[in-house]
Amino acid sequence: MPSRNLRLGASLLALTAVAAASPTASARTAADRSLAAEARPTARVGTDWGPGWSAPVQRPSSGFEENWSETGFADQTVRQVVRLTSGGTTARIKLSNRYGQRPLRIAGATIARAAHGASVRPGTLRKLTFGQRPAVTIPAGGEATSDAAPLRVEPFTSVTVTLHFAEPTGPSTFHSQAYATSYRAEGDHRADRTGAPFTARTHSWYYLSDVELTGGGRPHGDTVVAFGDSITDGFGSTVDGDHRWPDALGRRLAAAGTPRPVLNSGIGGNLLLHDSAWFGDRAADRFQRDVLDKPGVRTVVLLEGLNDIGFSEVDLPTYKPNPQIGAEQVIAGYRELIERAHARGIRVVGGTILPFKGAEYHTPRSEAKRATINEWIRDSGEFDAVADFAAALASPSDALALDPAYDSGDHKHPNDAGYRVMAEAIDLSAL
Template sequence: MGAKKALAVLLGVLTAASTLAAGPPSPATAATTRISSWSTDRGSVEHSSAAGAVFWRGSWATAQQRLNPNVPGWARRGFAGQSVRQVVRLSVGGSHVRIRLSNLYGNTTLRLTGATIARAGAGAAVKRGSQRNLAFGGHAWARIPHGGELDSDRLAMRTSALEKVTVTLYFARRTGPATYHSQAMATSYRATGDHRVDPTGRAFTQTSRSWYYLTRIDVRGAQAQPRNGIVALGDSITDGYSSTLNANRRFPDRLAERLVRNRTPRPVLNAGISANRLLSASPCGGESATARFRRDVVLQPGVHTAIILEGINDIRTQGSTSGCGQGAPHITAQRLINGHRNLIKWAHQRGLKVIGATLLPCSCVDGNEAMRTAVNRWIRSTPPGRGGYDAVADLDRALRNPNRPGTLLPRYDSGDHIHPNDAGYQRMAQAIPLTRL
C-alpha cells in the first residue's frame, strides 16, 4: 500500500471513530445521509464474489401517509413510555435482515430508545428465544429527523418466504404525531413500559389496525440474487381493504404465495394506500400516486417490476368537497391517461418494467363509468412503443359481472360493490400474468 493510500485509510478510520463517539448525527447530517442512500438503494451491494453481487431486497413494505386530522387514534397522540409491537409477513427470506423506520411526516425528531425483531407467535406473543436486538449505526437507540428515514444495521437472522416476524419499538420519550399507514388490515399492539424482549405479549393489552413508523423490512441472501422485486402501487384495493383481518389475503400477499407455489419466489411489496388518488392528494389517502412514485416504487431495493392500479378514486370522488374526497378536482379520461403515461415514463427511465392493471368495476354512475371504460380501453390497447404499459393485468375482465359489466361479480364482491372480498383478491392475484413479470 502506498503512503498516500495508507494515510487515506487511517483518516477514514479516525473519522468513523469520531463520528461514533460523538453520538447520533444531527438532523441535517441524518437527512443528508438518507437522501444520499436513496440514490443507490436499488443497487445497494453488500459484497462481490465470483458468483456475483449480493443485494438487499425489500421483502415487506407499506407506504407511509400523512396523519388524517379527522381520525383520532395512536397516530395523532403518538407514543411516550410505550412499546409498539407489529407483526408482518415476509414475501422472501434471506440470511440477514434490516428494517427501515420512517419519520417522513413527523413534526419533530423521532427518538427511538430501542427495537427488537423476533419470529412471530400467536397474537402479540413471539417465539421464545428468537428476539434479537436491532442496532442503528452501532447503537441501540436512534434519532430520525422529521422528514427522514433510517435503516437498521445488518443483522444475521435466517428467514424464509411467507414467514411472519414481529418488530417491537420502544419510545421512552414522547414522539409527537406519528408517521403511519392507516389501513393495515392487521393488528398492532401497545404496552406501557419497555417490553421489547417480552415473549408472552401479555402486557400488550391495547390494539390498533394501523402500522407505525415501520415502512420496510429488507433481506439479504448468502448467494447472488437478481433484482426481481415487484411493487404493487395502488389505492384501497391494493391495500386489501375488506380482506380478512390478520390473514394476509390482500392481492399482493396472494401473488407472493402464487410465486412461492410456482417455485419462483420473488419479493412482492405493497405500496397501496386506501383512498389514494393518481393525480391529487387526499386527506385520507395521502400524497398522490404520481407524487409518491419515486419513493414508494423506484427507490425500493431490488425492484424490477411495478404493477399500477390507480385512478378509480380520482373518478369516484371528483368534485367532492367533504370527507376523503375533499379537494378532488374534476378530471377527464385524458388527464388520467396522461398520469399513467408519466408513471410509465418514470419507471422506464430507471430501467423498471411496468404492468398496467385495468380499473375494477365500481358501480359508477354513467359519466364516471364511461371514464373508467375509456381508461381501461387505453390500458388494454396502447402498446409500449406508443407510451403504453409493458404488459396488462386485466383485473376488470377477471372480476366483472358479464351480465352487468359495470359491477363486480357477486362472488367477488365484499358487499360495498367497490372492494373485492378474499375470493376477489385471490382472483386478482391469479390474473397477474407471471410470464410477463
C-alpha cells in the same frame, strides 16, 4: 520516562472515560438484561440487501378507523407484525419520520419471528442497534436504518418489529390500512416474549417502512411492486389473513417455482393526481420512494385512477380534493409513471379499473371515464403487459358491477376470493 508516564496517564484517563460512559449490568434496564442474555454472534453484514417487506408511509390522520397516529406515543412500546415476502439470514429495518414535526427518539427496538398475537418464537428475539447504539434520534422529515441483525427467516414468515418510545413522539408517520394487528403496551416491553403486556390493538403500522434481508441465497433484481390505492392495499380482506392480491401473487409465484419478492405499495384512497390529507401523497410524488427507490425492482403493476374519477361525484369531507378529472388527465398521469419506470429499466403492467356499479360514487359520468381509461390500458400498447382485473371480476350478468361472489359488500372492493382472482389474472411471464 516523563513522556512514557504521560502516555500511561493519558491511557488511564481514556479507559476511565470509557468505563464511565459504558452502562454497567446493574444500570441496564430489565429489557437490556433480557436481550443481553439472548445475544447471538454479530451478523455478517452483506451488501446485497433485498426487500423483505415494505409499506408506504402517510401523514397522521383519523383514517378509516381509530388509530394512534394523531396522539402518538409516550413511554409506550409498539409491537408490529409484518409478513415477509422473501427469506434470508440477516435483517434490518427502516423507520420513517417523514411527516413528523419534531425529532423522533427511538429508545430501543427489537425484531423476532412472530408466534401468535403479540408473542414471539422462543430464541428468536434480537436487539436492533443503529450505528451500534441501542437508541436513535430521527430528524423531522428523515429516516433511519438499523444495523444488521442475525435472523433466519423463510419466505412468508411473519416477524415482529418492536419499538420503545420513552419520550413523547407527537403525531406519528404511519400506514393507515395495514389489515394486520399492531399492539401497544405501557412502559418498555421490547424484550417481552409472551405478548401479555400488549393489551391495546390497532390495524395500522407506525414509523416502520421497510424490512430488508440479505443471505437468502438468491440474487436480487426481480422484485415486483404492486402500486395503487385501497384495492391494492387490501380493503375488505380479512385482517391478519394476508389475503391482499399482492400476497396472493407472491404465493402464486412461489407455487409456480418462480419465487420473487412482491411488495405492496398501495394506499387506501390514494389519488393519481392530487395529494390528500387522509390518503397519502399523489402517485406521481410517491412513485420515487415507493417504487423506484426499492432494491431490485424489475416490474411494477399499476392500478390507480378510481378515486380520481370517483371522488368528484360525492361531497364528503374525506373525499378531498375532488375536482372533476377527465379520463385524458388520468391517462396523462399513467404516461408519466410509465416513462419514469422505463427510464430505470422497469417493466410496467397496467391493471384495468374494476367495476364499481352500486358504489357511492358510481354515476354515468364516472362510468364513462372508467370505460375510456380501461380501453386505453388494454389497447394503447404503452404498457409492457396488461392485467385485465375488470374482466376477471365483472359480474356475468352485468359487466359494470363486481361479481357478487367477489364483492366485499361495498360494490367496489373485492373480498378474499376476489383478491385471489386478481392475482390469477396476471400473466406470470409478463413479470
